[in-house]
Amino acid sequence: MATQSERSFLTQNRLIRATVDILVEQGYAALGEQRICMRAGVSRGALRHHYPQGRYDLLPNVVESLLDEEASRMASLGPLSAKERLYLMLYGLMAMPKRQASVAILEIWMAARGDAKLARCTQAVFDDVLVRLFGHVPGQPADPEELALRCLLHGASLHRFSSDYDGEVLQASLRWAMERLEPPPKVSQLLPTWLESAARTEPALA
Amino acid sequence: MATQSERSFLTQNRLIRATVDILVEQGYAALGEQRICMRAGVSRGALRHHYPQGRYDLLPNVVESLLDEEASRMASLGPLSAKERLYLMLYGLMAMPKRQASVAILEIWMAARGDAKLARCTQAVFDDVLVRLFGHVPGQPADPEELALRCLLHGASLHRFSSDYDGEVLQASLRWAMERLEPPPKVSQLLPTWLESAARTEPALA
DNA sequence: CCACATACGGACTGGCACGTTTGTTTTTTA
DNA sequence: TAAAAAACAAACGTGCCAGTCCGTATGTGG
Numbered sequence A, B: 001m002a003t004q005s006e007r008s009f010l011t012q013n014r015l016i017r018a019t020v021d022i023l024v025e026q027g028y029a030a031l032g033e034q035r036i037c038m039r040a041g042v043s044r045g046a047l048r049h050h051y052p053q054g055r056y057d058l059l060p061n062v063v064e065s066l067l068d069e070e071a072s073r074m075a076s077l078g079p080l081s082a083k084e085r086l087y088l089m090l091y092g093l094m095a096m097p098k099r100q101a102s103v104a105i106l107e108i109w110m111a112a113r114g115d116a117k118l119a120r121c122t123q124a125v126f127d128d129v130l131v132r133l134f135g136h137v138p139g140q141p142a143d144p145e146e147l148a149l150r151c152l153l154h155g156a157s158l159h160r161f162s163s164d165y166d167g168e169v170l171q172a173s174l175r176w177a178m179e180r181l182e183p184p185p186k187v188s189q190l191l192p193t194w195l196e197s198a199a200r201t202e203p204a205l206a
Numbered sequence C: 001c002c003a004c005a006t007a008c009g010g011a012c013t014g015g016c017a018c019g020t021t022t023g024t025t026t027t028t029t030a
Numbered sequence D: 001t002a003a004a005a006a007a008c009a010a011a012c013g014t015g016c017c018a019g020t021c022c023g024t025a026t027g028t029g030g
Helices: A004-026 A033-040 A044-050 A055-075 A082-095 A101-112 A116-133 A144-159 A167-181 A185-200 B004-026 B033-040 B044-050 B055-075 B082-095 B101-112 B116-132 B144-159 B167-181 B185-200
Strands: none
Touching: A004 A033, A004 A044, A004 A055, A004 A101, A033 A044, A055 A101, A055 A116, A055 A185, A082 A144, A082 A167, A082 A185, A101 A116, A101 A144, A144 A167, A144 B144, A144 B167, A167 B144, A167 B167, B004 B033, B004 B044, B004 B055, B004 B101, B033 B044, B055 B101, B055 B116, B055 B185, B082 B144, B082 B167, B082 B185, B101 B116, B101 B144, B144 B167
16 A cells, blocks of 8 residues: 555545535535535545634635646746735636635635634634735735726626626626726736646646 | 514615625535535524525525626616626725625535526526626627626625735736726716615625 | 504524544555 | 454434424404
8 A cells, every 4th residue: 555644635625625516516514424425425524624623624725736836837837926926826716717726715715704713713824825926925915906906806706707707708897807907018918828738737626 | 573574674784684694705516505505694493494405596586686786886876888897896896805705606606506496586686687787688799809808807706715815916807907998987076875785784794 | 451463582403514433455665 | 372452344322403283363355
């Protein structure tokens, strides 16, 4: 058999993947340990072994995993400003509306406001999201342009669940917005590489 | 005592208000009958009397109630195009970030994708939201500009729960976006009346 | 005034999810 | 190779929530 750390890593990965899938497809209210384990193909004992506090240990790791993945792909493009990153993410959403790690993060983030314990154990990693993904400097207020882009990004992510959702229409509407918001020139240079790296990494959702 | 229909109306209103408050403050995952009743100051028996199927009868009425309120305020401004309505809502969010009926609707809407029964019983009223609030014509694909505004509106609504939320900063970022998106001239004429009507109706959240 | 319907309060119950414990297998290490 | 630790599996108990039922009170129509 495999080494212990390999098995451990594999099991944790399966649990994280399953959690993301459920969050994206069904939302936080549908998230339960039984369901996660069924989908991951592991026992509840295994989940509780790796994450003794259940969701309170699991969900911070879920967020961190998604953040690491996105941040490392960003890092491979070289140093980027906050605005460049946000425009790239918007173009990414435009090109591949299926790739929706941000939905899982949004679900956890919104659920945390109704669960003090969850809010506590995810606070650190959510601060990391702001810093590493959105380039937000901890003490400072957000830049207007950056915040507007974040809002647009979040809203566009959620639109996927609207009854009148249409990938092409969403793409057209984001393009309409982009034409007026003047992304920095560097973005269009980086775009092919960025989209290619997004296509290469297997999507979280089948 | 009051007449029966008066009592009935009052109780239902209390339940709807309490539900909205919980949804806005804590999210859908924290929504339970016990909690709703506690907050509304009525018994579970009363809730089950007016809404025999629990949330499946209550939540469609919640959405409809919020929709009616917003739509009637819109109607009092005279006939408006979809774009004019969306810009007005964005300005409304900008001016009073506390008034967040849209968050409650978003919560129910997102929860519905993980609960087939909820999706079924809310489908009709959500279609109404698209038509009456966003001016979406049922068969047609959405206009790019309109959809972009919807995304921005939804994203900005959610930003309220971010750890770096700041009403003034959000206002500045929406203003930044507005300056580039060129709202129709009629909007700025209607704005004072619109904001005044928003301020007059008591906010759903204390 | 009486029969009835409606509005409401409260209790009972079943199921499900979570927290915990205990047992078994596999790998590591001394 | 034997002991220990880790990875997993499975069951048990408990608490909460929703679905249901029944009792009561208050209006309502005849």
